[in-house]
Amino acid sequence: MDDMAGNKTEQATEIKETPKRHLWNWILCAPALTVLVFAASGPLLIVLVYSFLAPGSFGGITWSFSLEGWFRVFFSRDIFDPEIVSLNTAHLTIFWRSISLSLQTTIICAILGFPTAWFIATRPQHTRNIWLFLITIPFWTNLLIRTFAIQEVIRNQGLINTTLIRFGFIDTPIQMMYTDFAIFLGMAYVFLPLMVLPLYAAMDKLDIRYLEAGYDLYASRWQVLRHIILPLVKPGFIAGSILVFIPSIGAYVTPRLLGGGRSMMLGNLIELQFGQGRNWPLGSALALTMLVLVVGALVLYIRTVNREEEPRHG
Amino acid sequence: MTRSAFRLTLMSLAVMSASITAANAQGVLNLYNWGNYTPPELLEKFTAETGIRVTLTDFDSNETALTRVRQGGHGFDIVVPSNNVIPVWIEEGLIQPLDLSVVTNFDNIAPQWVDVPFDPGREYTVPWAWGTTGVIVNTSLYDGDINTSDIFLNPPPALQGRVNVIPEMSDIITMAIYAAGGESCTTDRDVLRTVRDTLVSAKQHWIAMDYGTVDAYAAGDIGAGVYWNGASMRARLQNSDLAYGYPQEGFPVWMDNAAVLTDAPNPEAAMKFINFILEPEHAAMISNYARYSNGILGSEAYLDPEMKGAPEIDVPDALVGAGRFSESCSAEATNIYTQIWTELLQ
Structure with missing residues (x-):
């Protein structure tokens, strides 16, 4: 009897509690959801809508449907003969410049970040925090x-x-400002910590006994690095690459100030449309294209990396 | 940067208005102006004389200022846009006519600055400062004629690879149009073809397209460039080798103008401030700070000694005719210019 009654009440409370808990979940999620909906999707939706409208005469938009913005992301009408429509090579060049700059920055950060993170991870526990x-x-x-x-x-x-x-090594100053070197120096300096921190987190968890086992089995230093360390810290590389790649594709302060701004980055191109160019729909379409590119590149990247990993598990 | 400055201003405004309502019936005046353009001592003096406290918010381009004010809820009383966009501000009803019963110093405006094309008869705006866009050259590198746009469109060998061009689309395209013999805001395809070809072939000689700091010119990092007269003067005061040239092919003249916003929270204080800056002494403060002329009669007496007769301030008589007021171009022209600009910077 007692057992049965106990079961009954238990069942009853469960049934009673589920909708309540459900409601509470929603209430507790509400602040986060509000932020997500209004602060993240809201502005994006506005950008999406603007990209399908016609430009206003002095900035802003006019409320009439137009595909001109999207058309001009990829195609251009010849300035001197509007009949000639061609691929917008200027935009494509700028897209490619931003993407390749981001890729190179990611690679430089990975090359510099790996030894740095390894150095920190192999320090005694009490000094690691100082290095971090x-x-x-x-x-x-x-x-x-x-x-x-x-x-x-x-x-x-x-x-x-x-x-x-002063020390007589050179007579005339070496031109470093306004060169590609300056851009990469600036980008690597700014984004390096974003690579080092996830790499360090992955190396911190690395069990040193795996390396000892490798050496015991007569693996060379290179083999240990290639077959033990790199696979184990791969998640760190992935996280670091994402953290470096995404912000650097939109970077324009660093290329402009250090590189001299003679060549536009994607960020400058978008800024131009909202500022002096007074073409908000084109700017919106460009911004969305950049978003799609970044998300696409990430999905592709994560998929490729995971596919590579599969045989090793199998 | 501007946005956080804006938020900070709003916050300080809220705090101030709370404390002021009790202590000071005069209220607060919110000024919306270009960065590094408003002398602090000017605002201090205004507060000392009227009891009205002033907050200052910066903007970095005419487009930014226009967009923010259009959206409403900005809380600003006074804005200082450039001549080429003033017609937009007037047409859209964003600024209100001057109240001449308060602006009694109106007659201090120099006659040539009263009947201006962008605000005929000065119904809405008063001069803040005016200047020219020309070229700056380090004469230790090149001592030839600098009153030409060849300095950046076809640089002499000594300057090749050392030229900086400000990334201001309208200024640069306009100067290239003048050099090609066209009128500003032209849509003439032949002129624009020359403009594009000249700019594209000139670019190989440019080291940067940056706003170029005064320090970079003074230190010799940049040998020559397109620059504003006031900034050039600040650079020359640090390095006497620098000289400012007025391209004889044509150079833009611009003027920034103060106006009271239609939805100003405190229009009475704003009109008082407008009247205040028309005092020659106060106009001179603005000039001494940013090194630009002001267009107010009698302000010469209060100018710093180095401003008087400065080559950046006094346009040579022979070249006055080459200066042309910058305009806001049609959407069609802007569209073409943006394409040329994108092609140039690709």
């Missing part, structure tokens, strides 16, 4: 200020050139 702390120091300062700081170091009258000249 040092890695995060640049985050305390605004991006713009850090970029200007790099300018001070590499400009013609800057730290490096004046030092080299």
